[in-house]
Amino acid sequence: MTVNLRGNSQLNFDTGCVEMIHGSGGKAMAQLIEGLFLKAFDNPYLRQQNDQAAFSLPPGRVVMATDSHVISPLFFPGGDIGSLSVHGTINDVAMAGARPTHLSAGFILEEGFPLRELKRIVESMAAAAKEAGVPIVTGDTKVVERGKGDGVFINTTGIGVVPEGVELGGDRVRVGDHIILSGPIGDHGVAIMSLRENLTFETAIESDSQPLHDLVADMVKVVPGLHCLRDPTRGGLATTLNEIAQQAGVGMQIQEANLPVRPQVAAACEFLGLDPLYVANEGKLVAFCPADCSEALLAAMRAHPRGGEACRIGEVVADPHRFVQMQTRFGGNRIVDWLNGEQLPRIC
Amino acid sequence: MKYVDEFRDGQLAQELAQKIKREVQPGRQYHLMEFCGGHTHAIFRYGIPDLLPPEVKMIHGPGCPVCVLPIVRIDSAIELAMDHGVILCTYGDMMRVPGSRKMSLLKAKAEGADVRMVYSTLDALALARQNPEREVVFFAIGFETTTPPTAMAIQQAERLGIKNFSVFCNHVLTPSAISTILESPEVRELGTLPLDGFVGPAHVSTVIGSQPYEYFAEEYQSPVVIAGFEPLDVLQAILMLVRQINEGRAEVENEFTRAVSRDGNLKAKRIVADTFEMRREFEWRGLGMVPYSGLKIKARFAAFDAEKRFTLKRRSARENKACECPAILRGVKTPRDCKLFGTVCTPENPIGSCMVSSEGACAAHYSYGRYRDHLAADTPSNLIQKSEA
Numbered sequence: 001m002t003v004n005l006r007g008n009s010q011l012n013f014d015t016g017c018v019e020m021i022h023g024s025g026g027k028a029m030a031q032l033i034e035g036l037f038l039k040a041f042d043n044p045y046l047r048q049q050n051d052q053a054a055f056s057l058p059p060g061r062v063v064m065a066t067d068s069h070v071i072s073p074l075f076f077p078g079g080d081i082g083s084l085s086v087h088g089t090i091n092d093v094a095m096a097g098a099r100p101t102h103l104s105a106g107f108i109l110e111e112g113f114p115l116r117e118l119k120r121i122v123e124s125m126a127a128a129a130k131e132a133g134v135p136i137v138t139g140d141t142k143v144v145e146r147g148k149g150d151g152v153f154i155n156t157t158g159i160g161v162v163p164e165g166v167e168l169g170g171d172r173v174r175v176g177d178h179i180i181l182s183g184p185i186g187d188h189g190v191a192i193m194s195l196r197e198n199l200t201f202e203t204a205i206e207s208d209s210q211p212l213h214d215l216v217a218d219m220v221k222v223v224p225g226l227h228c229l230r231d232p233t234r235g236g237l238a239t240t241l242n243e244i245a246q247q248a249g250v251g252m253q254i255q256e257a258n259l260p261v262r263p264q265v266a267a268a269c270e271f272l273g274l275d276p277l278y279v280a281n282e283g284k285l286v287a288f289c290p291a292d293c294s295e296a297l298l299a300a301m302r303a304h305p306r307g308g309e310a311c312r313i314g315e316v317v318a319d320p321h322r323f324v325q326m327q328t329r330f331g332g333n334r335i336v337d338w339l340n341g342e343q344l345p346r347i348c
Numbered sequence: 349m350k351y352v353d354e355f356r357d358g359q360l361a362q363e364l365a366q367k368i369k370r371e372v373q374p375g376r377q378y379h380l381m382e383f384c385g386g387h388t389h390a391i392f393r394y395g396i397p398d399l400l401p402p403e404v405k406m407i408h409g410p411g412c413p414v415c416v417l418p419i420v421r422i423d424s425a426i427e428l429a430m431d432h433g434v435i436l437c438t439y440g441d442m443m444r445v446p447g448s449r450k451m452s453l454l455k456a457k458a459e460g461a462d463v464r465m466v467y468s469t470l471d472a473l474a475l476a477r478q479n480p481e482r483e484v485v486f487f488a489i490g491f492e493t494t495t496p497p498t499a500m501a502i503q504q505a506e507r508l509g510i511k512n513f514s515v516f517c518n519h520v521l522t523p524s525a526i527s528t529i530l531e532s533p534e535v536r537e538l539g540t541l542p543l544d545g546f547v548g549p550a551h552v553s554t555v556i557g558s559q560p561y562e563y564f565a566e567e568y569q570s571p572v573v574i575a576g577f578e579p580l581d582v583l584q585a586i587l588m589l590v591r592q593i594n595e596g597r598a599e600v601e602n603e604f605t606r607a608v609s610r611d612g613n614l615k616a617k618r619i620v621a622d623t624f625e626m627r628r629e630f631e632w633r634g635l636g637m638v639p640y641s642g643l644k645i646k647a648r649f650a651a652f653d654a655e656k657r658f659t660l661k662r663r664s665a666r667e668n669k670a671c672e673c674p675a676i677l678r679g680v681k682t683p684r685d686c687k688l689f690g691t692v693c694t695p696e697n698p699i700g701s702c703m704v705s706s707e708g709a710c711a712a713h714y715s716y717g718r719y720r721d722h723l724a725a726d727t728p729s730n731l732i733q734k735s736e737a
Contacts, residue, residue: 257358267349273440323719330579331358331365332395334716340695 011035016115023109023143036119037139040126041105045137053137057101058161065092066157074121074151077191078206079282081154082125087209087282088233089158090132094213095229095285097168097220098160103129105139105156110149121152132211134158160213165224170247172227177316178294179252180287182215182301183208183309184260185237189279190268205264210283215306219287222300228288231281238277238336240286241324251319254336256329258313278339288316355578356394364583365399371590372403379405380589381679382547383526385412385707386577392716394579404586407541407679408702408709410525410635411549413490414441415701415708416677418631419665421518422447425487428516429453429461432658435479437464437472438487439494445704448665453487469501476505476513485654486515493551495519495643496616499623502645502652516654517645520630522552523560524641528632530568534680541680545589547582548574550604557612561600569598576604623649633667633701634677673700676709683710684721690714 011031021028038046045053069085079087086103093100105125109118129136136156187208194203212231220226228248232240237259245252261269261276269276283306289297294312301307314326324336372378382388388408391397397406410416426447429436436453443454443465457463462482466472469486476484488498498515505513526546534541548561553574561572571592575585585603592599602608623646630642645653667673671693672686683689683702693699695711702710 263349267352270349270352321719321722323722325719328393328395329358330356330361330394330396330399332398333719334392334395335719337715340715 011115013115013119018109018111018113018115018118018143020111020143020145023141029141032141036122037141040122041129041136041139043135043137045135046139051138053102053104055102055137057159060161060164061098063093063096063098063160063162064157065089066155067092068153068155070150070153071192072150073192073195074117076195076207077203078187079209080121080124081152082121082123083128084207084209084282085154085156086125086128086132086134086136087211089156090134090211090213091231091283091285093158093160094211094216095168095231096160096162097166097216097226097229098162098213099217100132100134100158100160100213102159103134103136103156104158105136105154107139107141108149108153108155109141109143110151111143111146113151118152121154125154128211132213134213163220163224166220166226168226168228170228170230170244173244173248173250173288173316174227174290175250175316175318176291177227177288178291178312179241179254179314179316180289180294180297180301181237181260181311181313182212182285182287182307183283184262184265185232185281185284186261186265186269186276186279188282189236190265192280193272194268201268203264203268205262205268208281208283210306212283212285212306215301215304216285218300218304219297223289223293223297225293226287226289226297229285231285233282234280235339236276236278236280237286238275238324239339241336242338244288245319245322245324248316249322251317251322252314252324253317253327254314254324255327257327258311260309260311277336291315352578355576355580357580360580361399361583364580364587368404368583368587368590369401371587371594372401373594374403376403377405377542377544378403378590378593379407379542379544380547380586381407381409381529381543381545382582383409383411383522384547384549384552384577385415385705386550387547387575387582388412388709388712389707390577390579390582392712395716396579396582397717397720399583400586404590407543408676408712409529409679410632410677411491411522411552412705412707413494413520414445414705416520416525416632416634417442417445417489417518418633419447419667420631420663422452423663423665424660425516426451426453426456426461427660428485428487428654428658429456429463430459432483433462434483434485434658435462435464435475436485436487437466437475439467439489440465441705442487442489446698469497470504473501473505473510473513476510477508480512482512483657484513486513487518488515489518491520491522491549491552492555492620495620495624496555496613499619502623502649503619505652506649511651514652514654514657515645517624517643519624519643520632521641521643522549522556523563524638525632525635526561526564528635528638528641529678530564530570532678534678541678543570543679544593545571545573547585547589548572548600550575550577550581550607553604553608553612555613555616558600558602558608558610559612565598565600571598572600574600574602574604574608576607622646634674636674668699671700673702673710676700676702683713686710690718690721
């Protein structure tokens with residue numbers, strides 16, 4: 001496909017690639033923006049072609065979150081850097097109990113990156129934003145010289161509004177709270193690892209990358225007194241639980257037998273010497289709620305397609321040392337500690 | 349997961365734990381050493397100490413190849429990567445182990461050295477073929493389990509005429525380390541380290557077989573039960589050891605029959621014997637110089653020996669004096685006995701060998717079990733209370 005805009009220059013999405021001029025602020029950049037980004041993200045804010053988007057927000061507390069995406073590989077089973085950059089920021093906003101309303105997108109492109117792949121990424125981003133119902137209202141593109149980037153980096157920032165009566169945060173978690181997980185852990189990390197250099201193995205596991213704001217909306221509607229939501233991304237569930245234990249000055253007791261892990265994820269972790277508790281997720285959340293609300297919350301989550309496998313994994317306990325402990329399936333107890341450095345495989 | 353879940357069954361674990369409780373004789377102590385880091389890891393990861401009666405004490409042995417590698421060898425690997433411009437490949441575990449001045453291969457990588465994590469020696473060989481203009485060195489570590497693949501890579505490199513591949517060999521031998529422990533004055537003369545039995549290595553034994561342990565059982569009157577790395581394997585082995593001790597037997601028994609035979613893997617042993625020979629002595633971090641405990645590449649394969657191919661500096665390195673790892677590795681002390689444990693020395697900032705890998709006794713205790721220290725130390729007023737909810 002060839003788009004011809006404003007005169008004689010052309011964007012060739014079959015064989016072309018990103019060039020320095022695409023970030024220079026000149027005609028080539030305008031062509032890229034119009035021929036690709038505007039077309040894919042199309043909405044009234046972008047159509048105004050200003051350097052910023054102006055809009056009003058519904059009443060309520062405003063939430064803002066930003067996330068930079070540098071994933072390798074760019075395309076993976078279940079998603080790509082484009083859809084991930086939309087879901088990641090939507091979820092960060094949603095974890096405040098907020099409904100995300102607007103997104104921005106900043107691209108850092110490496111000279112030489114195929115336009116065909118960029119188009120695929122941008123279209124995937126547009127589809128993800130459309131599906132989530134959150135428009136990308138402003139953006140930016142820069143190009144760096146070959147060798148100074150890794151194809152594409154995408155930063156997204158999101159804004160959202162918290163409904164009246166909802167106030168979530170790690171510091172609100174209390175002893176006695178129930179800990180609820182929205183579904184199986186480790187899918188995203190294993191899907192990515194299956195493609196990494198030197199590590200190619202076949203798996204049917206797809207990334208769980210998905211937007212969670214609709215699920216969150218249902219949750220806060222049923223249990224507005226929810227204490228905390230967090231999406232266990234990098235560092236996995238273990239890291240998230242430790243962060244919150246630290247923040248709230250509490251301990252946690254979880255049960256391994258209640259932790260959902262897909263057999264394929266468990267198997268991949270087994271032979272790679274990894275622990276699914278530390279593997280990244282991109283479409284799961286963990287909720288802390290007063291014990292007397294947990295059944296209602298679970299019912300609301302299970303009624304939503306993105307929370308169908310929700311389950312209670314443990315409870316918050318008093319512990320001056322702020323340990324996250326786990327009753328193993330085997331019957332013993334152990335700590336689930338912070339991740340130390342990058343999770344590296346054991347040799348034997 | 350087939351062939352895995354069966355060996356992690358909580359119900360069976362309870363039954364085995366009950367059996368062990370019933371069979372221990374009141375007033376008798378059972379000091380059992382698990383040699384392998386894999387067992388140490390399983391014991392902590394699955395919370396096995398909670399299932400054992402107080403009479404049974406597990407002593408964590410030196411069987412973590414990452415932990416026992418001396419600092420000078422890590423320094424040499426870093427030198428290869430930083431000063432000789434090679435592509436240095438190694439197993440993931442080795443990457444963050446600190447050498448001198450807190451330098452590690454991960455840090456060397458951050459400073460521009462070409463360090464690659466590989467899952468097998470064949471990946472390293474493939475890198476050599478893909479980068480014919482570069483020298484590729486495989487930083488080989490491990491016990492008998494990882495030695496055959498290293499031997500295979502060397503032989504394959506010779507067969508394929510690959511000229512830019514070599515191995516920095518640090519393979520060590522399990523029986524020599526067990527001898528050193530059994531010969532230590534604490535065990536032999538002073539009696540300060542009671543050792544009533546051994547949980548024998550799992551993967552190592554798949555290669556060397558059960559036969560090499562017969563000497564220990566006979567010479568030192570020490571029962572040995574070879575066990576797999578799954579938690580039920582460990583519990584079953586403990587039960588078998590308790591029975592041997594009660595009956596006054598000192599035999600080699602094999603719990604891990606699904607993988608270990610008396611003679612081991614003949615093919616693997618042959619390729620190792622073809623490729624390597626004994627070093628007169630080799631330094632073990634924590635144990636010191638151990639005679640005939642390490643392997644070097646035979647002269648016939650000198651072209652693939654990184655120590656011959658590159659001129660490496662002669663080095664010396666000093667361990668922190670307050671570090672109790674030497675005593676912990678021999679089972680004389682526990683992590684809690686070390687002043688550095690959990691304060692100066694943590695998995696983020698490991699000082700001693702037992703903290704550098706997740707299979708080390710200190711790291712396993714820190715990462716999975718240190719709440720027990722607090723349980724013991726806490727006063728009744730601030731005891732950890734489980735919520736009623």
